[in-house]
Amino acid sequence: MSAVEAQAGGAMLPPALDAPFTMEQARVKAAEQLRWIVQTGVDAVLVTCTAYAALLADEQARCPVPVVLLDELLFNSLVRISGPQLLLFTNPGTVEGTLRRLRDYAAARHVSLDQLEVRVIDGVFELILQGRKAQYVAEVAAAVRRLLEAEPGKAVSVAQLSMVDSARLVEDELGVRIGGPLAGLREWLEEFVGEDVHDGERIAEWKG
Missing domain, CATH: 3.40.50 (Rossmann fold)
Incomplete structure (x- = not known):
């Protein structure tokens, strides 16, 4: 499986949300970044930032690879x-x-x-x-x-x-259980790749 580590604001991503935008402009820019990431050949994209998740919620159905919104x-x-x-x-x-x-x-x-x-x-x-x-x-x-x-x-x-x-x-x-944003991620990953995984390896991570 192919993978790429892509972090918003890092060298691998084209400039996008580094200036003030209207909400609609921000959605367009976020969608452009998502398409750019997908074109690198990843199998899935994990969005860890709630702000980006809100912008990309409508893109999930249109994206050719799974877009996992951590929130x-x-x-x-x-x-x-x-x-x-x-x-x-x-x-x-x-x-x-x-x-x-x-x-x-x-x-x-x-x-x-x-x-x-x-x-x-x-x-x-x-x-x-x-x-x-x-x-x-x-x-x-x-x-x-x-x-x-x-x-x-x-x-x-x-x-x-x-x-x-x-x-x-x-x-x-x-000895207690505390819920959190990673609670369901391992389960999702194991279902996605069909085998045991550790800490989200082999999946693209987009950190907003």
Whole structure:
């Protein structure tokens, strides 16, 4: 199987969303980038950014290869939780867009989100922007532990890829399950390639 690692803003991608655009212009540019990636011969494209996912939602049916929207894999796990749940963020700027897509996803499946609460872990996202990843992971993990202790009856999921390492630390330490954007990815990949895979190898990853 062929593969290419394509990161938005990297040398492999032509300039696209580096200037202000209207929403329609942004959709056109995102679609152009998607077509460019597909032409490199990849077998599938994984979109990890919610903003790009929103722009490309209509392109899935038209694309000749699978376009996997990582946030939809998260949404699929969230709508299957029947009891109270917490969805955690560290970046306030991603909350509105993610929730808008989550509500649309749930409504299309006639699922209520009445028992879902959103929490933002304040004051830590700046750490990842400053390159202080180890401190970021530790502080997010500490915040998740505190929430689990304070609200033990609620399922907990992290909404951002940057939070996954923290979630794994807490899972290993406390023996609990924490949902997240990678929850359904391995299952999808194994079905797609027909064999065991590790961390999404051999699939193109487009990081917005």
